[in-house]
Amino acid sequence: MEKRGGLNQAARLRLTVTIIVAALAAAVSGVSLFLLLSRVPNMHIIFYIVLGVSMLLITVALIWTLGAYEKRRRLARALRRCFIACLALGLSGFLVLQGLIMSSAQTEDAQVDAIIVLGAGLRNDSPSLILRTRLNAALQYLETRGDVPVIVSGGLGRGESITEAEAMFSYLSSHGVDESMIWKEGSSTSTRENLAFSLALMQENGLDVGNATVAIVSNEFHLFRAKLIAEKAGVEAVGVAAQTPGANLRALYFFREAFALANEVLL
Numbered sequence: 001m002e003k004r005g006g007l008n009q010a011a012r013l014r015l016t017v018t019i020i021v022a023a024l025a026a027a028v029s030g031v032s033l034f035l036l037l038s039r040v041p042n043m044h045i046i047f048y049i050v051l052g053v054s055m056l057l058i059t060v061a062l063i064w065t066l067g068a069y070e071k072r073r074r075l076a077r078a079l080r081r082c083f084i085a086c087l088a089l090g091l092s093g094f095l096v097l098q099g100l101i102m103s104s105a106q107t108e109d110a111q112v113d114a115i116i117v118l119g120a121g122l123r124n125d126s127p128s129l130i131l132r133t134r135l136n137a138a139l140q141y142l143e144t145r146g147d148v149p150v151i152v153s154g155g156l157g158r159g160e161s162i163t164e165a166e167a168m169f170s171y172l173s174s175h176g177v178d179e180s181m182i183w184k185e186g187s188s189t190s191t192r193e194n195l196a197f198s199l200a201l202m203q204e205n206g207l208d209v210g211n212a213t214v215a216i217v218s219n220e221f222h223l224f225r226a227k228l229i230a231e232k233a234g235v236e237a238v239g240v241a242a243q244t245p246g247a248n249l250r251a252l253y254f255f256r257e258a259f260a261l262a263n264e265v266l267l
Contacts, residue, residue, distance in 0.1 A: 010068040011068035011069055014064055018058075018064070021057055025054035025057055026054070028050055028054065029050055032046060033047060039159075045252045045255070048256065049255065056087075063076055063079050066079065093262070094258050098258055101224045104223040104239050105241055106239070108240075110238045112145065112148060112215040113148070113202075113213055114149050114202055114207060115142070115145070115148055115150045115151065115214070115240070116151045116194070116195065116198045116215070116217065117217040118153055118191065118216065119152070119154020119165065120164070121157055122162070125161055125162050125167060127164075127167050129245060130219060132171070133219065133242040133244065133245060134217050135168060135171050138150060138172070138217045138240065139172070141217065146178075146181075148215075149181050149182075149183055149202075150172065150177065150181060150182050150183070151183045151184075151185055151201060151202070152164075152185065153165060153188055153195075153198045154185075154186070154188060155186055155187050155188050155189050155193075163184075163186035165186035166184065168184075169184050183201055183205065185197045185198050185201050191225065191226055192229055195216075195226065195233060196233060198214075199214075199235055209234070210234060210235070213235075213236045213237070214238075215237075215238050216230060216238070217240040217242065218240075218241075219241070219243070219244045220241040220242065221244060222257065223239035223241060224239075225260060225261050228265075229264065
C-alpha cells in the first residue's frame with residue numbers, strides 16, 4: 001500500500017537500487033572519460049560503449065522504479081513497451097548495418113588506376129599498428145600492380161610532428177616502392193576528406209576521376225563506408241582489406257563502425 005509522500009517499501013528499495021546503478025554507471029563512465037582524455041589507445045570506442053550501456057541500465061532502472069508506484073504503473077508499462085520497441089528497432093538496424101559492413105570486408109581483385117591508403121594515426125611519428133596493417137596490405141596489393149600510383153592520405157594529428165602521409169611515404173619507400181609513384185595528401189582529417197582530397201590530387205596529376213577505378217586500402221571494418229563515400233563523390237571504388245590485429249580489437253571496431261555508417265547514411 002502506498003504511504004504518505006508516495007513511497008512504499010518496494011518503491012524505496014527500487015529507488016535505492018536505481019541511485020546505486022546510476023552512481024556506478026556515472027563512476028565507470030567518468031573513469032572511461034578520464035582514460036579517453038589521457039589518450040589511452042582505442043579508448044574512444046570503449047568510452048562510447050560504456051556510456052551507451054550505462055544509459056540503457058539507468059533507463060531500465062528508472063522504468064523498474066516507476067512500476068513500484070501504484071499511480072505510476074500505467075506510465076511504467078507504457079514506457080517499458082516503448083523502450084522494448086526502440087531496443088528491438090535499434091538492434092535490428094544494428095544487425096543490418098553489420099551485414100553491410102561484413103559484405104565488403106574483403107579484398108576485391110580489379111584493374112585500378114590508383115590506390116588510396118587511408119591514414120590511421122601515428123605513434124611517436126611512426127605508423128600505428130592499425131596503419132601498418134593498411135600499409136602492408138597496400139604492399140601486398142602492389143606486388144602485381146607496380147605501375148599504379150599510390151596515394152597516402154592523412155594529415156597532422158594531435159601530438160604529431162609530421163603528417164600521416166609523410167610517415168606512410170617513408171614506410172612504403174623503405175619497403176621498395178618507387179618514391180615517384182607515391183603521392184602525398186597531407187591535409188585530411190577524416191575519411192570524407194581523405195577521399196575528397198585524394199581524388200583532387202588524382203585530377204591534378206592528369207587522371208580522369210570520372211572514368212577511374214580506385215582501390216581503397218583500409219581495415220576490413222571500414223571498407224563499406226569508405227567505398228560508399230567514394231561512390232558519392234562519383235568514382236568507382238574497390239576495397240583492399242587490411243586485417244585488424246586481435247579478435248577483441250576487431251570486435252570493438254566492427255561495433256563502432258555500425259554507428260559511423262549510420263551517421264554517414266542518415267546525415
